[in-house]
Amino acid sequence: MESRIEVFTKREFPDVLGNEAKAEIENIGITLVDEIRIVQIYLVDSDLSKEEIRFICEELLTDTLTQKYTVNGNVSEKKRSVQEKQEGNAFYTVDVIRKRGVMDPVESTVMRGVKDLGLQVDSVKTARRFLITGALTVEQIETVADKILSNRTIEDVFINKDSSVHGDGKSLVGAVFKKNTLEITGVDDAELLSISERGQLSLTIDEMKAVQRYFAELGRDPTDVELETIAQTWSEHCLHKTLKGIIDYDGEVIDDLLAHTIMKVTSELKKPWCVSVFKDNAGIIEFDEEYNICFKVETHNHPSAIEPYGGANTGLGGVIRDTLGTGLGAKPILNTDVFCFGPLDVPNEEVPDGVLHPRRTFKGVVSGVRDYGNRMGIPTANGAIFFDKRYLYNPLVFCGNVGLIPKDKCEKGSHCGDLILLVGGRTGRDGIHGATFSSVGLTQQSEVVSGGAVQIGNPIMEKKITDALLEARDRGLYNNITDCGAGGLSSAIGEMGEELGVVVDLEKVPLKYEGLNYSEIWISEAQERMVLSVPPGNIGKIKDVFEREDVEAVIIGEFTGDKKLRLRYQGEMVADLEMLFLHKGFPRIKRKATGRSSNNEEPQIGDKTDYGEDLKKILSSWNVCSKEWVIRQYDHEVQGGSVLKPLQGINNDGPGDACVIRPVLHSNKGIAVSNGMNPKYGDIDAYHMAASAIDEALRQIISVGGNLERVALLDNFSWGNSDTPEYLGDLVEAAKGCYDTALYYEAPFISGKDSLHNEFKLGDRTVSIPHSLLISALCVMPDVTKAVSMDVKEPGNFVYIVGLTKAELGGSHYYQNYGFIGNSVPRVDTKIGKPVMDSLANAIDRGLVRSCHDCSEGGLAVAAAEMSFSGGYGLELQLSGVPVEADVVKDDVILFSESNSRFIVEVQMDNKKEFEGLLRDIPCGCIGRVMENELFTVRARNGALLISEKIYDLKEVWQATLRF
Template identity: 75%
Template sequence: METRIEVFTKENFPDAIGNEIVSEVVHIGITSVDEIRMVQVYLVEGDLSRGEIRKICSELLIDGLTQDYICIDGPSDDIQAEKVKIGRKWSSNNIHTIEITRKRGVMDPVESTVIKGIKDLGLSARSVKTAKRFLITGQLTTDQLETIANKVLANKIIEDVFIGKDNLFYEDKNKTVDYVFKKQTLAILDADDEQLLAISEKGQMYLTVTEMKAVQKHFAKLGRNPTDVELETIAQTWSEHCMHKTFKGIIDYNGEYIDDLLANTIVKATSELNKPWCVSVFKDNAGIIEFDENYNICFKVETHNHPSAIEPYGGANTGIGGVIRDTLGTGLGAKPILNTDVFCFGPLDMLHGNIPEGVLHPKRVFKGVVSGVRDYGNRMGIPTSNGAIFFDERYTGNPLVYCGNAGLIAKDKCEKESYKGDLILLVGGRTGRDGIHGATFSSVELTHQSEVVSGGAVQIGDPIMERKVADALLIALDRGLYNNITDCGAGGLSSAVGEMGESLGAVVDLEKVPLKYEGLSYSEIWISEAQERMVLSVPPENREEIRDIFEREEVDATFIGEFTGDRRLHLRYKGETVADIEMAFLHDGLPRITRKATWHLPSHKEPELKEKTDYGEDLKRILSSWNVCSKEWVIRQYDHEVQGGSVLKPLLGVDNEGPGDACIVRPVLDSNKGIIVSNGMNPKYGEIDPYHMASSAIDEALRQVVSVGGSLEKVALLDNFSWGNTDKPECLGGLVRASKGCYDTALHYEAPFISGKDSLNNEFKAGDKTIAIPPTLLISAICVMPDVTRAISMDVKSPGNLIYIVGMTKNELGGSHYYFTHGFTGNSVPKVDTEIAKKTMDLLANATGNGLVRSCHDCSEGGLAVAAAEMSFAGGYGMELDLSQVPFDTGTVRDDTVLFSESNTRFIVEVQPEKQKEFEVAIKGAPYGCIGKVMDNDIFTILSLSGEKVISEKLSDLKEAWQVTLRL
């Protein structure tokens, strides 16, 4: 029997979701909506009595105080029962209904959770489906209802929309047709270049003609055409996402030939530094560094850009889920201890008329991405402790979503290896059509057709399943039941088994893979990127014990093959061979690309801004700008306290509303040893010079570490390049120059890279117009902190304390927020001074370690004025500062330059008067100036170079300017 249950908010309580939707509808220009009420719909199938259904509703599905429910047997288009139950005086002429449900095959974690809840009540349901029903009052046309449905309520990539009727749960069209096996081959042996390219594009494999010809040549030697799954496997393995073929290719850069850019910059810096505490770099799912006598720390940051562009919630949801699996699959497995995220969007106030066809509005992308990361991290019980958000119109069609995770791993569990005869164990979620062609889709540019052509690449995560997988893995790890592990990420089983079996070979029986539903072909099973799956290499003698562990945690665990030792990838479906590929060709047969790269210093208009006597409005304008304003709306949705190890959180100060520089976490709760995680990114500098953008990003990440009490003694870096189309010489030239900046700056700071990721072809093509993202490099830093009790925060602590600036201020307003708020870019990009930068950080870190610093904040976006203002209103005390005491280079003579320059390696530091002399001795050798003091009032004051007031603002006004922009 099927029962439709509808849960809704009682009339005398506000419908928070409905009210928020009303504001979104007004935002898109429809003002005739009076009210919206949301009804959560469940279709429960099972042999359940009326009393049992009522028990499910009252004890599981509703909050009895604020919610009520109705039950309907069978399909019904009549909403009269809803109207009576809700108690509204609805008019039949102005009530409209829109019902939304997930498409078949798209993961809905609520369904499995409800089934589990029903089981916990001692009852049983065969299946549960869910939908959302929106009751809308107002004078609305059919076109307006469709606009509300498609632009506010639903994403038709993953959801079905029903206007004016119930969703068609009951229709036979949702039933899957059984799959009839037929081995498919692709005729490539006699194909010309045009035909080869057509085969690649039709299959969404995105292999180039050169690559297709290499495949053609290989199979010509074998005397046969490839099967569909063989060509799919090669495409996944050779994708830019998996192989990093641009970074590893041959580049002609302004006449300099670079053979493997990655090896000659990022990896080379780490090799030359040769830090003994680097345990594993560039060879596993995450980099590993030493922590203490028992544990190491692993760290990885991934991108999930293209999926987030077409389905923001699912893209971000599976982005954070995937990077958590990276640490679970590092070595023999790590315990995830913290998440990070950095996002890039178009401005949230963009007019809908300026949004290209096929692109979601930035505000919708923003909310979906934030919700996706929030739900996954919070539900898995992992704190999201660090991050940043950037805005630029060029991210509108191609948002960037960086997700990171750090894990704690036992020292003796950092190495892994499969052996001949090991069984291949697939654990976790079941396999469906979600995520097909995800790896290849992530390697090409987006177009207005991407949502139609590549909708199958979108996935929805199930964090509860991943948590159960993680719990079971850690038990099996402690018992030593497996030899190797990796996550089933980009390319699905194709990449996971292909990588684990590279040196051995493997045979897989595809019909053994557990499916979400029937009807999948053998090829779909192999390349699906369905989430929450891991692959393990298990000795045969451990077969029953490890399977029992996963069964007790209610996690599917299925043996699907074994590692053979013949160095071939052999796939079977019900006994028939569907693929037989040499591992050597799969992993080493990719033709290396040769590309031209050029770079020339651009020239931007240099602004001629008139000097002022009052820069208060400029300060407030910068504080309220998209890239500087408070991200509190986002941050407060994340759990920072779960696991109990959080020491320094993202928001600090008397009201927990000041912007922290970095997070500090204690991975082992009975120890005061901790880790610091920070990030640096400044895309606007890349428009002037990607080299200095890269070096500034490293400097920013490291000075944030120092700002919270860390040092450069044991700090490691991660790089994440997000770039445009590197087939274009000028675009590739910028990538080369940024990589060179990474190499030089990492050597200067003696900070090795331990892992990284690149995401190329981040462009959106709309008709004849192509919109490329600005060159974007995220640098993440992780530092081992010997004693977290030495941590300091950025909020000022006490009136009468002295304020110092440490570091040299220069005439470097190029790419600054001050210039940007006036409509300019400029040319004088901030540079890292390699003569003094590391020494400055080392001296300040030593002073902080000796207890000489009360608070510290790094100078970054907005310069001295913004950093000091943030410290002031976070602590709740005023400041009085004097620009004439700021150390600056010759020629830096204007007040606005000293106020807003974003020169690197600078800190605002609070020092107690009785420790002034000791502090100045400690930082001797670094540029510094005592520029003022903390005041026992609510006024933030800065005196000009000539001694006149150039800023005098109430703290409440500065704080309001900072908070109002993103107060959604």
């Protein structure tokens, strides 16, 4: 019998969630809502008596102080009758319930809570009802339901109707088992392509032909699951076939771009502290006597475009599993996140159907990362957000995770006879075709077609897995491990078994509900699952470890040694592929790439007598403004290791550069983590964009007290469609920029990832994202007590600029103020970049620097202003002290040029001489003093006052933009 339990906030308490929904509705221009109250609905199926159900309500589901409940009553009906008495006040109910198969962690928690009360229920389903009062039309309510209250890709909506569950698991008839083969023998190209499309396989004609040839040799047709497996394994997502393929770049043939650029840096630098690069789930470097550190950053762009909360949620969950699956498993110690959205003030009319408003994407993504990271107990302490109109249709979500791993747990390998143990959540129809979906562009229909690729994460499941896993690891109970990510079991087991071969009994995989066929079981991307390779003798012990943490652990197959991938379902063989064909049988992709040169007009901006407004405009711009609203929602201090937090200064609200943490609490050894990215430069030149991104990431490391001696880099390419020769040409240039610059700075890449189909088909128009290369950097710091923050510290101290300022305003925020891009993109000067960073690192190491901030977007003026208002003291600066290249003549260039390898540094009087001595061979100039006042002033080289602003005015414009 189903009981409908409604829990709602008492009148005398504010309904905070309802108020927030109301504010969001006002934001899309519907202002007629008087009030929204929210009812939490639990649909409980059980044989319990009324009294027992009420007992559950009182003891578990209701906070009797602030809430009330009804059972099979109806809050809404009562409210409706009251409302109808008040004239002209329409009243609506909107019920939102997750679709079948979409994860709802609350259901299992409630089941568990009921059990603690000594009772039992058969199933629980939750829903949310919005009680909306206000003179809205039905159409407006539908708009509100669609745009604010629900996401129809994962939720069903009922307006003025009670929500209902579309049949629970039990009522489904189990799928009748039938082995399916697809006829590909002898069919023509058109039919081959059609088979690929019908199956959402995303395989090209060349690939389909390779498959056809393989099966012709075997003398049979493939089964559906064999084709699926090949499609998953050969997907761009899993194979990076563009970057590892053959590229004809205007006649220059590049066979495996990655090997010739990114990976080549590492092999040429031969750093002894690189432990494992480009082979495991994450790159590993040495940390201290006992531990190594691993680091990985992933993208989760397409799912986040369709369901921002779930997309970001599972994006972070996925990269944390990369850490858990690195070596024999690392402890996750830090999250990073970088997002790219359309500007949040885009008018609603400019957002086409099938696309979410960036404000909603932004809030959803932030909540998704927040809820997963915070619940996992991992600090999120470094990140960035970029805004550009071209991200409106295709936002980017990069999630990173750093792990700490004992030195003797970095190697792994399965043995013949090991059993395959699947641990974690159950398998459902979640995320079918995620790997292939992410390898094609988005369209206005993506929302509808690809709903299955979107999921919601369950961080507590992942936390339980982590707790159990680390214990099993320390007890040495398994030989190998990997995570289930894109491609599900297919990718995980396929990769793990590449050397030995495996056989899997698919019916043994625990399912969320009946009805999945063997193919769906094999490729489902249900979250929070890991695969372990366990010697038979340890099975009892390891199952016991997982059982104690309430995590399911089931044997589903074994490692055979026959170098084949064999899948059985209820005893019948449904797949039998050679590992060699699966992993090496794909045809190399050949693509054309072509170079381009940018010839944007270099604007002539007239001299002004006051640049205060320019400065304020940049400070308040989307990209530069304070991200405090986001950062505070992340727990950036859990695990206790934070040394430099993302918010710094006298009021804990200034914009820090890299974050610094101490992962081992009894030691002062730490790591600094930063990121660099500037898609605006890519509009001019991809090579210099890449070089600048590396420079920026390294600058931030140096700013906080790191050094170039032990810095590792990660690359994440998010590109428009790389089938376009110009885009691919830019990609080649960016990779070359990475190679040259990383080699110059002696910073090896240790891992990376690419996402190469970030475009959106809007009718017959294709909108591509700007080239987006994220560089993440991680530096091991011997002594974190030498770290330096960016806020100015004491009046009287001297202010320096370190590095050379050039006329490099191309892609700058200053040009953007005037609507220009320009052409003079910042380059990395390989004569001075490294000496600048090394000398400054040395000065900081000797304790000569009180504060340091890198010059990035907005140049000298923005960096100095941020230091000033974060520290709470004024600055008095003169541009005459700035070392410039000979052709720099204008003051606005000195103020706002975004030349690389530059820092603003605060030095005490006592250390002036020593500091200047250390930096005597590099461009460095004293540009002023910290003042005992609240005035930020800058004088031109001729002494005229160019900027004179109160620091709290500057701070206010910087904070106001993203103050929700």
